[in-house]
Amino acid sequence: MVRSLDGLKNHLLIQARGMLLDIKLRLSAMNYQTIDQ
Structure with missing residues (x-):
């Protein structure tokens, strides 16, 4: 039980880390797009 919880x-x-990385990448991509404009 404890092992499965861990x-x-x-x-x-x-x-969660993967989602955070994905959000950071999307935000940075959006920032680059706005800078290009």
């Missing part, structure tokens, strides 16, 4: 926590942390 695994779930790690899985959610990895997913």
Whole structure:
């Protein structure tokens, strides 16, 4: 039980990190687009 909870926590942390990275990349891409204009 404890192991599965830890695994779930790690899985959610990895997913959250990926989402944060994706948002940062999209924001930086939007910033580059506005600078080009």
